[in-house]
Amino acid sequence: MVTVLQLNRLELKDMIINEIAENPVLEEAADTGEELTPEEVQSILERESRGEPADHAILENVEREQSSGEAFEAEAVAEFTPEETAALAAAPAADESPKPETDPFEEIDFGSFFDDYLDPGFKSPAGESVDKPSFETFLSSPVTLSDYLQSQLAVLVLPDKTREAANAIVGNLEESGYLTTPLEEVAVSEGLAIEDMRAGLNAVQSLDPTGVGAFTLRECLLLQLDGRGARDGVAWRIVHDHLKLLETRQYQQLAKVLGRPQEHIQIAVSVIRHLDPAPGLRARMSETRSRASAS
16 A cells, blocks of 8 residues: 555556556456546455465464564565565454544545645656665764773873873774783883883773783783682683693693692683683674664
8 A cells, every 4th residue: 555655646557557467357447537546546456465365375474473472673574576565555454453434544635645746747666766875874983992991091080190101001902902012112102100101001901891901811811800809719720820721621630730620620611711812802892882772
């Protein structure tokens, strides 16, 4: 019905001619000098849809989806042909209540409405080019790790020198969150004292995500374990003292060296596997998704 209502009179007549040509069962009414109204075309399509087995199969699938409580997502809805769209729109729903005897919607003169607004001349829907916004316009601009950390530093109460050092460290971080430049070099390039740089590093390492500002993988994992209150635990000791044994999966050797049961080693290994070796990348993706959802 929606498709029919969008057509002007010339397009409507062209659609009826095509329907008659494709379906030999349809018959053209005698020419009375008046063109069919949208209501009459809708009535024809309703009669046609009730006898089409393919349309009934589509409706049964829709009803099964509705009864199972599954929601349709806009990006996953398949495109129907004009015939299927007309049939779906015209077919009555299974739980539809009886319509009132007088429907205000039917009292609208759609013929004159479309004559006034949509009939300056014949326009083929295929020939119209409508500028639609691209999908990229719905996405937020990429958020860098530096932006994410700077937003957190802005709300911290820090001495001026410490804040300056923290900003310098954030500017030297890799996308993964690691600081590959020696702290002394950053201090010299920024003209800051090494004590201020260490204080700034402590401020950066206290930010989310835990693990940023580390120099090595071992330090990154230890920062995350410290943040979870696991300092000096089995997992912390494995990372701090026996990372090579962990990398080569020598779990029995770990149990022997640490004097722990094999079950404790397996639990500690599971904890370590849930740590993030590149926290900067995760922070960037999470912040981008959150801004896209908010927009």
